[in-house]
Amino acid sequence: xxxxxxxxxxxxxxxxxxxxxxxxxxxxxxxxxxxxxxxxxxxxxxxxxxxxxxxxxxxxxxxxxxxxxxxxxxxxxxxxxxxxxxxxxxxxxxxxxxxxxxxxxxxxxxxxxxxxxxxxxxxxxxxxxxxxxxxxxxxxxxxxxxxxxxxxxxxxxxxxxxxxxxxxxxxxxxxxxxxx
Numbered sequence: 001x002x003x004x005x006x007x008x009x010x011x012x013x014x015x016x017x018x019x020x021x022x023x024x025x026x027x028x029x030x031x032x033x034x035x036x037x038x039x040x041x042x043x044x045x046x047x048x049x050x051x052x053x054x055x056x057x058x059x060x061x062x063x064x065x066x067x068x069x070x071x072x073x074x075x076x077x078x079x080x081x082x083x084x085x086x087x088x089x090x091x092x093x094x095x096x097x098x099x100x101x102x103x104x105x106x107x108x109x110x111x112x113x114x115x116x117x118x119x120x121x122x123x124x125x126x127x128x129x130x131x132x133x134x135x136x137x138x139x140x141x142x143x144x145x146x147x148x149x150x151x152x153x154x155x156x157x158x159x160x161x162x163x164x165x166x167x168x169x170x171x172x173x174x175x176x177x178x179x180x
Contacts, residue, residue, distance in 0.1 A: 068096055074107065083120050085128075087113055091134070098138055108137035120140075126169065129158040133173050152177050 037127055048100035075086070090113040121127055123134045132155035136148045155173050164170055 003074040015121055017019075030058065064103070065100060067103075068093060068102075070101070072105070083116060087116050087120065089117065091131075094134065094138065101141070103138045103141045104144075107135060107142060107144065110138055124158050124161050126164065128169075129155040129164075129173070130169055131163075132158070133169065133176060136176055148180055152180070 069087070075089060075093065078086075080086070090109050094109040094113065095104045097109065098101070110131060114128060114135060117125065117128045117131050118122050132151045136151040137141075139145060139151070152173060156177075159165075159167070159170055159173065172179075
């Protein structure tokens with residue numbers, strides 16, 4: 001009887017571990033597909049800068065801003081079947097516009113990213129709060145400054161609902177609030 005119990009317990013543990021392994025494999029596969037989609041999108045943008053274009057000399061002289069604008073334009077119809085990948089690309093484009101001090105463009109993309117993240121993960125997800133903080137940062141040097149506090153307040157409510165009181169994101173949020 002004890003051998004049978006031991007075999008049953010061992011089988012149960014093995015089945016549980018197999019289930020965990022399958023779930024981890026699914027997550028890894030989803031992450032790999034997302035990374036591949038993002039990589040393909042970025043490579044496609046830079047292919048516009050290759051010598052295989054109709055006007056190779058002009059293509060080689062394409063500026064970073066023009067590539068960003070091209071990426072933003074292509075994003076309208078790209079990655080529609082991969083919303084998480086789309087959100088990653090939106091963050092990247094927004095960050096790059098922000099680094100070029102094109103805050104209005106950065107904020108516009110972040111605004112669309114917030115809506116997408118709410119759709120994917122729900123309105124109380126920490127990723128939405130992070131996007132709201134990034135949105136507020138981009139608004140700082142634009143005429144839309146009056147939208148900063150509402151965005152930061154929404155981010156704070158999300159973090160409060162999630163019981164997040166000590167994360168890096170909370171610190172960044174508090175810093176932005178203190179600046180306002």
